[in-house]
Amino acid sequence: GAVVSQHPSWVICKSGTSVKIECRSLDFQATTMFWYRQFPKQSLMLMATSNEGSKATYEQGVEKDKFLINHASLTLSTLTVTSAHPEDSSFYICSDGVPAFFGQGTRLTVV
Amino acid sequence: QKEVEQNSGPLSVPEGAIASLNCTYSDRGSQSFFWYRQYSGKSPELIMSIYSNGDKEDGRFTAQLNKASQYVSLLIRDSQPSDSATYLCAVSVIDAGGTSYGKLTFGQGTILTVHP
Numbered sequence: 742g743a744v745v746s747q748h749p750s751w752v753i754c755k756s757g758t759s760v761k762i763e764c765r766s767l768d769f770q771a772t773t774m775f776w777y778r779q780f781p782k783q784s785l786m787l788m789a790t791s792n793e794g795s796k797a798t799y800e801q802g803v804e805k806d807k808f809l810i811n812h813a814s815l816t817l818s819t820l821t822v823t824s825a826h827p828e829d830s831s832f833y834i835c836s837d838g839v840p841a842f843f844g845q846g847t848r849l850t851v852v
Numbered sequence: 853q854k855e856v857e858q859n860s861g862p863l864s865v866p867e868g869a870i871a872s873l874n875c876t877y878s879d880r881g882s883q884s885f886f887w888y889r890q891y892s893g894k895s896p897e898l899i900m901s902i903y904s905n906g907d908k909e910d911g912r913f914t915a916q917l918n919k920a921s922q923y924v925s926l927l928i929r930d931s932q933p934s935d936s937a938t939y940l941c942a943v944s945v946i947d948a949g950g951t952s953y954g955k956l957t958f959g960q961g962t963i964l965t966v967h968p
Contacts (some may be wrong), residue, residue: 754921785940787955838954838955840898846894
């Protein structure tokens, strides 16, 4: 497994804008990475599985056109929240699939 | 029915006591089981993993798994105020044979408060 670095740790954006979150697996070539979302007082819910070199797999109820995932290399996956709205405000966390390693999380606030 | 269920708590125990956290899961195909601790505003931190029936001990923590009953628990001995956090139970249907455990399904978490 590898240390997972996520950036930024927090971001505030205006409604209607897009935000990109990066997730890097620092010393492990991750062909698959996972994106979770956590609303306040709730647990982590898997949003999508990012697959290197192919399309991401989205969980039921997650809009693939809104949450764009790109896994262009074995160490980097990105999640772009397009046309963000206040209801997208949440804590987004990535993982390289090894249970011990989650990114630090990104707190997104849409105003 | 939720796939992974935990009592949301809050569970309050005095310092030095044993805290007992419970989790049940619905998918009999689940192979790997994890307990995480999450402080407010932080990512989950892995505390214990368990894959076979029985007990697994690591320091003050003991995980117990009963696949027949689809039940996994975490005991924290000599609880400390620093143990106050939300504890998340998670399961995966992928076993420990590969390098990736795949996606995790989390319970809603149990809030633990250890008071001095």
